[in-house]
Amino acid sequence: MAEAVRAETAAPEAFSRAVAGAEPGRVLGLVGPPGSGLTRLGLSLLADSARRGPVAVVDVRGWLCPPAAWEAGVPPERLVVVRCAARDLWGRVTAALLEGLPAVYAEVPAGANEAVLRRLGALARARRAVLILRPLRGDLPSGLAHLNLVGEAVRWEGAGPGHGRLTRRWLTLRAAGRGVGGIDRVLEVVDDGTDALRVVSRLAAAPAGRVAG
């Protein structure tokens, strides 16, 4: 269906330029199930901020694998992983990191308090830090994120029936929120394992009740 609604596009452009989400003082939401490619997307969005100082990942499950961040362009000496499984501590830890770091990628534990999330958003704006939130279950409260990227579909290249290897991922994302002027857009992002994600096409938003992908 993605092909059916594909819009004419020019040359691929850098993801960070096409999607103005991870800017100082902005909150970016990444919503989708595990496997939809959003962790790597979030890590790659830290890479810009990592040029200005250390960046942190709040790892709720303890599953984060730093080589993915290094491949996405975050230098090893600039990445700090904070493991925090306790929901009551999560908000305070994330707030402490936002006080001094230019960017924080935080997995949001299931059942996180909405008021805590909104306070973190306000803190990120006040400190002009980038806050990327990746809820492990469900959505983020409405209006919290400047831009919400929802993983709609993922497609891999390189692996066949018993041969090859995973080389390139095509990720269909629905962008929503103030960052896209309140009008939903569907983007297709290609990730070939290097530190440059590229938007290869901007798809027209699918009509209500249908899903592109």
Added chain:
Amino acid sequence: MWFPDWRLRRPDASPDEPCQVVGDGVVLAANSLARAAGVAVGMRRRQAETLCPAVATLAADSGAEAAAFEAVAVAVEDLVPRVEVVAPGLLFVPVAGAVGYYGGEGPLVALVAEAVEAAGGPGARLGLAHGPFAARLAAESTAAGPAIVADTRAFLASLEVAVLGREEMAATLRWLGITTLGALAALPREAVASRFGPAGLEAHRLASGEDRRVQPRPLPEDLVVEERFDPPLEDLEQAAFAARSLAHRLVEGLGPWGGAPYRVVVEAESASGVLRSRTWRSADPFGEAEVAERVRWQLRAWVESGGVPGGLAVLRLAPADRSDRGRQLHLGDDAASELEAARALARAQALVGPEAVLAARPQGGRRPGERVLWHRWGDPAPAPERDPRAPWPGHLPGPSPALVPPEPRLLEVEWDEGSPERVRLGSRWEPVLAWAGPWRHTRRWWAGEGAADRYQVVTSAGAFLFEVRDGACYLAGVYD
């Protein structure tokens, strides 16, 4: 070089009666008679007129003031190049080279004073110090004759914290018993930065006589914006309109780089090939409106002095001295921001424990998890046990899975003649769309450990890394 009463230098301002210049309902300048009656700069117009009912009120016309000031800028520029105009009546002159050329600070200042008086009349105040901030204060501090400051730090030390122009910070500093710039400069910079943030850091630098660093980072040349006009623009209003869109492009172009410029070089080329250039400086970084306004003033000054014969063919804006505002400070640039980051991480350590705040370094290994050497943040990074540059045959090719469970998790997979057919993810079975592998990892067979085979498996829900060993299948990574 500062003319305190430049706004009052206009034909309709009479020196013999109280007079004030008003813009946006606020008094911008007042002559000595008006000031004697209680009128002060910054006062509301209504209040000023209540205090001094006889005051003559003139509307500010910054364009005309700038046009008149152009003659002074040109006169100074004849002596010293690269003059920077801040506002009509105030300009900065970089004198480092000129001091040697003219044989010392005294002769140079005397020459500039003479040129300024010839072009703009008496009343200019000249201050010479290290950096624009101190030079401006030196010019303000002198009533007659130029003020040449030999020791900028000592000169600033006696001044009130109010001269920083940040009333809220000054009030807090006074409350803390810090009333002078000297007392502020004596505080540790990290402590000031920690209490007041970037604004405090800047204030501490100014108080220490360091001023803002010039050109903290080089700007790429492609941030210069220009517009060509064919046919050339004859009308000032049209040019001002073009200036607005150029200013928008300039500020927009700087957006991804963070911050705004402290200086903008305005260049105009006339149809007959005459090239004009003027640098505008601001104590605060320029925004779009401010840039457009300065360009409009400058164009008017050039047009009224006949500086663009044949019309305006090219208008070019180049930013310089990008500000730190609007972005976090560079870690490597600034010890204070490094300290802030360290404090933030130390607070996180206090909350979750030192074992949960981790840094990682690459090391060699075949499994994704083996290729990471974790250590506590703040501790020195240990030397890798396995060489990350060694080939490691059997290791998985990139990209790496973003998520790796700390311990491999049992996974249900249906096989058909050695090929994975379906995999159970949560409560549902997902068909395998494609798979690659296996990559065999021969383990310590002499210790009875069997080989492990790893597979990359693609489903409609994403790609996963499986490991098959001892007859069971485990989840070893998620390509999230």
